[in-house]
Amino acid sequence: MFENIALGLNEIMSxxxxxxxxxGTFVGLVVGAMPGINGSMAMGILLPLxxxxxxxxxxxxxxxxxxxxxxxxxxxxxxxxIPGTISSMTTVFDGHPMAVKGKAGRALGxxxxxxxxxxxxxxxxxxxxxxxxxEQALKLGPSAYFALGILGLTxxxxxxxxxxxxxxxxxxxxxxxxxxxxxxxxxxxxxxxxIHNLLQGxxxxxxxxxxxxxxxxxxMAMDPLVSAKEKEKLPEFxxxxxxxxxxxxxxxxxxRGSVIGTIVGIIPGTGASIATxxxxxxxxxxxxxPEAFGTGVDEGIAAPESSNNxxxxxxxxxxLALGIPGNSSAVFVLSAxxxxxxxxxxxxxxxxxxxxxxxxxxxxxVNIIMAPMGLFVxxxxxxxxxxxxxxxxxxxxxxxxxxxxxxxxxxxDPLIALGFGVLGxxxxxxxxxxxxxxxxxxxxxMIESNFQQALVISRGKLNFxxxxxxxxxxxxxxxxxxxQPYLSRSFKKWRSARx
Amino acid sequence: xxERRNGLITASIFFIIAVVFFVLTLNMxxxxxxxxxxxxxxxxxxxxxxxxxNLRAKEEGVNSAVKIQSLMKALFLVGVIFIxxxxxxxxxxxxxxxxxxxxxxxxFKYPKPLKLLVISIVFPTVLYLVFKYLLEIRLPAGILPF
Numbered sequence: 334m335f336e337n338i339a340l341g342l343n344e345i346m347s348x349x350x351x352x353x354x355x356x357g358t359f360v361g362l363v364v365g366a367m368p369g370i371n372g373s374m375a376m377g378i379l380l381p382l383x384x385x386x387x388x389x390x391x392x393x394x395x396x397x398x399x400x401x402x403x404x405x406x407x408x409x410x411x412x413x414x415i416p417g418t419i420s421s422m423t424t425v426f427d428g429h430p431m432a433v434k435g436k437a438g439r440a441l442g443x444x445x446x447x448x449x450x451x452x453x454x455x456x457x458x459x460x461x462x463x464x465x466x467x468e469q470a471l472k473l474g475p476s477a478y479f480a481l482g483i484l485g486l487t488x489x490x491x492x493x494x495x496x497x498x499x500x501x502x503x504x505x506x507x508x509x510x511x512x513x514x515x516x517x518x519x520x521x522x523x524x525x526x527x528i529h530n531l532l533q534g535x536x537x538x539x540x541x542x543x544x545x546x547x548x549x550x551x552x553m554a555m556d557p558l559v560s561a562k563e564k565e566k567l568p569e570f571x572x573x574x575x576x577x578x579x580x581x582x583x584x585x586x587x588x589r590g591s592v593i594g595t596i597v598g599i600i601p602g603t604g605a606s607i608a609t610x611x612x613x614x615x616x617x618x619x620x621x622x623p624e625a626f627g628t629g630v631d632e633g634i635a636a637p638e639s640s641n642n643x644x645x646x647x648x649x650x651x652x653l654a655l656g657i658p659g660n661s662s663a664v665f666v667l668s669a670x671x672x673x674x675x676x677x678x679x680x681x682x683x684x685x686x687x688x689x690x691x692x693x694x695x696x697x698x699v700n701i702i703m704a705p706m707g708l709f710v711x712x713x714x715x716x717x718x719x720x721x722x723x724x725x726x727x728x729x730x731x732x733x734x735x736x737x738x739x740x741x742x743x744x745x746d747p748l749i750a751l752g753f754g755v756l757g758x759x760x761x762x763x764x765x766x767x768x769x770x771x772x773x774x775x776x777x778x779m780i781e782s783n784f785q786q787a788l789v790i791s792r793g794k795l796n797f798x799x800x801x802x803x804x805x806x807x808x809x810x811x812x813x814x815x816x817q818p819y820l821s822r823s824f825k826k827w828r829s830a831r832x
Numbered sequence: 833x834x835e836r837r838n839g840l841i842t843a844s845i846f847f848i849i850a851v852v853f854f855v856l857t858l859n860m861x862x863x864x865x866x867x868x869x870x871x872x873x874x875x876x877x878x879x880x881x882x883x884x885x886n887l888r889a890k891e892e893g894v895n896s897a898v899k900i901q902s903l904m905k906a907l908f909l910v911g912v913i914f915i916x917x918x919x920x921x922x923x924x925x926x927x928x929x930x931x932x933x934x935x936x937x938x939x940f941k942y943p944k945p946l947k948l949l950v951i952s953i954v955f956p957t958v959l960y961l962v963f964k965y966l967l968e969i970r971l972p973a974g975i976l977p978f
Contacts, residue, residue, distance in 0.1 A: 385967045498882035499839075502846045505875040509853060512868045521864045524856060547913070554909045554940070555902040723940035724948070727933040728955060730913050735959065738920065739969050747917045755910060763842045781867040 341690025345698075350390050355706075357397030358699055362710045364398075365405020367717055368415045369553060370725070372402025376665040377545040378729070380538060381736040383669050389691045391669040396692060397699045399662050400645045404448040404703055407638060408711045411440045412567055413718075420641040423609040427626065427633025434629055438570035441711055443634045445573070445704050446580065447587055451639030452700030454591035455598065455646025459653075460693040462599075463682060466654035470679040476787035476797040480807035482780035484814070485601040485657040489769050491814040499765045501815075507773020508780070510535050517778065518785060530745040538668060539737045539750040540774060544767050546733035547754020550726050552761065567715050573708055579631060586616055586635040594640030598647020601659050612640035646696060653681055653689060656779065661768040664775060839886035843879040850875035905940075912936055924974020929956035 345351065357379075364375040376398050383391030406418030411428035424444065431440040473481070486508075490500035513524045514534030525531045590612040597608035616636035617626045626633050648659030649666060656678035658664045670677055675685065682689050710717075733754075737746040757767050787804075791797040799805045813820070854872040857865040916932040933952040942948050963969045 382967065385969060498878055498885065499842065501878045502842070502875060502882070505871050505878065506846070506849070508871045509849070509868060509875070512871070516864050519861070519864055521861065523860065523864060523868065524853070551906050551909060554906045721942060723942045724937050724951065726909065726940055727936035727952075730909070730916070730936065731929050731933060731956065731959070734913065734917055734920065735925075735963075735971070738917075739963070739971070742970075744917050744920055747920075748914075751910065751913055751917065758906070763838055765842065784867065785863070 337690045340687045341694040344687040344691030353394045357394040358401040361398035361401030362405040365402035366408040366417045371418045373545045377542040378732045388673040393695045395669040400699045401703045407444045423613045423637035431629030432568045437568040438573045442573035442575040444638045447635045447638035448642040450587040451591045451642035455595045455643045456696040459646040463653045467679040475783040476804040479783040480804045482776045484811040487811040488814040491817045500769050504769035504773040507770040508777045511777020539746045540753045543750035543753025544757040548757030551758045583635045586632045587639045590636040590639030591643040594643020595647040598644035599650045608640045609637035612636040836886050843883035846879040921972045925971040
């Protein structure tokens, strides 16, 4: 363990890697803080650039943005009352009222320390849990892997969305799109329609950049573009140090929030918004005066803030141990590895000890340097809002095109990205979630190849679906996760009937 | 568009996709067709379920309709980006990006044309130099000699 940590430290201790970590953290904080732009978009745009970096530099940059954008969103949540990212939605409840009361510094101070606590906690869990989980996963056969892939999809549908059917359709569309190109086992062409560029399948990076970059600028173009007049409302703040007494008081809230965030993060498919709402709710219920929540209490900021950063490390656990990304942000970390031909899954830790422990150690560092940097970005929040949206549209468009073009020096990639951008916008209009689509696209080939291997082992019979106990159990959980909204509804009815 | 109509349209589109792709699998060998066929069958089933759910629901709550005007704005943006990508290799990254940035920002009413002109030239140039010298990625030079 300690040897590996030293190995990881050694991996990242270079001027350029640390510099990239600082840049990634800063970019994440800034884009996280700007309403309308989020970390996913920044990760998407910067992803192609990681191609010219070493593998460790690539994952460090991407995961630094991931962690710090989560906190950056809270800066605008507190100062403006507008969450910069979805994961800071709950922070608005108490963070903004506290800022309005003239205690913006205190709110920011609590948010920062809570985020750092949650981030460090989840990084620790990631470091401790990935190896045992991967070792268990190594014992699984193809049929169980097939089932795990299905579970990854159904849980993002069942736990993430309001409409199960629409989520399922999106996941199925992703799976269907993943079959485009050459079938890896047989070498046959599927759904290529004579387009030479499609032989290698849908370029995954372009799909990501399209869905996160282009879709958001199309959304921005549709909104009436207001120049930032909000800066007049920005509350002033000076002292952000909250004192040891408050810290001691908040530690239980931090622990609760971090545990909730990390657990929710580990479950594939669950988003940050669930974790923050659950953490806020738990905090309110365990408080002595729950009615004060929403008026600007310390715990109301501490709980969601520690939980949303708890997500970050948690969502990387299934990714690094099983090859299944915990949420759509973890997909970017996966892509940063895939771009260098590194396969993620149970063998990842053993095959790449320096890289994986380098990632763990860098997560610790990012969460620590995020604190002073975050305060700096908060100071200049009003300047950030001055960036006019009507200029951002063209700049983001250019960056998206540039990013996709540089993947293979071919205009096919930006065109595919633009197509996915339009698709993402249509899906947004019809309230179909896009994350199942992404996960389907990623997991498709893994699900298919494991399914076919399982079929070969069982001599062409489908009975492995229920005779293998592990496979059957995972599939049962998958079905349950789809029924989760119905189950929780009937549970609520049952509980209210008992009262 | 009401939520019910939205659901019905979504269901029919996905049903059509499922049928089309299923038909496309008919001339594949069974090993290649197996997986896409299963997906298509599930997709057709789920879209039927979605349709049934919406047929049984009452027409209620009008969803905020998308205004034609803002739809045109989005179409313009997509159109400009599309042309930008098409001409990228022919006239080069620098000129095409400068033009795209200027046109898009003017269309979306950026207030200061002169400042915009400077930004439109400086931003792509910096990007071009960063890519060429720092990242060592060559972008299409097009008609320019550098």
